[in-house]
Amino acid sequence: MASKTSFTPDEWSRLVGSVMVAGMAVTASDPSGLWGLMKESLSGGWALLEARKDPQANELVKAVASDFATPQTRDETRTALQSRFSVKDISEIKVRAIEELRAVSSLLDAKAPADAPAFKDWLRDIAQKAAEAANEGGFLGFGGVPVSDAEKATLAEIAAALSAPSGSRV
Numbered sequence: 267m268a269s270k271t272s273f274t275p276d277e278w279s280r281l282v283g284s285v286m287v288a289g290m291a292v293t294a295s296d297p298s299g300l301w302g303l304m305k306e307s308l309s310g311g312w313a314l315l316e317a318r319k320d321p322q323a324n325e326l327v328k329a330v331a332s333d334f335a336t337p338q339t340r341d342e343t344r345t346a347l348q349s350r351f352s353v354k355d356i357s358e359i360k361v362r363a364i365e366e367l368r369a370v371s372s373l374l375d376a377k378a379p380a381d382a383p384a385f386k387d388w389l390r391d392i393a394q395k396a397a398e399a400a401n402e403g404g405f406l407g408f409g410g411v412p413v414s415d416a417e418k419a420t421l422a423e424i425a426a427a428l429s430a431p432s433g434s435r436v
Contacts, residue, residue: 267325268378270333277373279346281385282330282339284370285310286347288389288424289396291363294356295420309395317388324384360420368427386428393424 270278289310317323317331333339350366351359367389374382397417413421 268381269326269329272377273373277377278333279342280366280370280373281326282334283343283347283350284367284389285314285330285334285392286343287363287366287370288393290347290351291360291367291424292393292396292417292420294359294363296414296416307396309399310392313388313392313395324381324388326378326381326385327388330385364420364423364427367424371428389428390421390425393421397421 273281289307293307314331314334317327318335320328323331334343351362353359353362370389371382371386374385378385397413397420
C-alpha cells in the first residue's frame with residue numbers, strides 16, 4: 267500500500283489537492299450562486315472528514331485525509347491550488363481541473379497501482395456529492411434540478427480523466 271513517503275512532496279501536494287479539485291471542476295461548470303457555491307465547496311471537506319473516520323476507507327485515502335487535517339498541509343495545498351488555478355475566466359478553472367485530475371490519475375497508476383482504483387472512486391464520489399450539494403436553476407434554493415446538464419457533462423469528463431491510461435501527462 268502506498269503512503270506519503272511513496273510520493274515526492276509535489277506529487278503528494280497534488281494528491282491532497284485533488285480532493286478540492288474534483289469539487290472545483292463541478293462548481294466551475296455551473297456556478298450556482300453564493301449558497302450553492304458554499305454547499306458545493308463544503309462537500310470536499312465533508313469527504314475528508316468522513317474518510318478519516320471510516321474504518322473501511324482505503325489507506326491512501328485515509329493518509330490524504332489525515333494529512334489534510336494538519337494546518338501546514340492545508341496551507342501548502344491552498345497555496346499550490348491558488349498557483350495552479352489563477353485564471354481570469356471561471357470556465358478555465360474547469361478545464362484546468364480536468365487536466366489536473368487526469369495528471370493525478372496517471373500519478374496514481376504509476377506510483378500506487380494497488381490504491382489507484384479506490385482513490386479514483388473516492389474522487390468521483392466527491393465530484394458527485396459536489397454536484398448534488400445544491401439545486402441548479404432554482405430561486406433561493408427552491409425549485410431547479412439536483413444536478414444540471416452542465417454538471418452531468420463535467421462528471422462524465424471527470425470520470426474519463428480518472429480513467430486515463432497510464433502514461434498520460436503527470
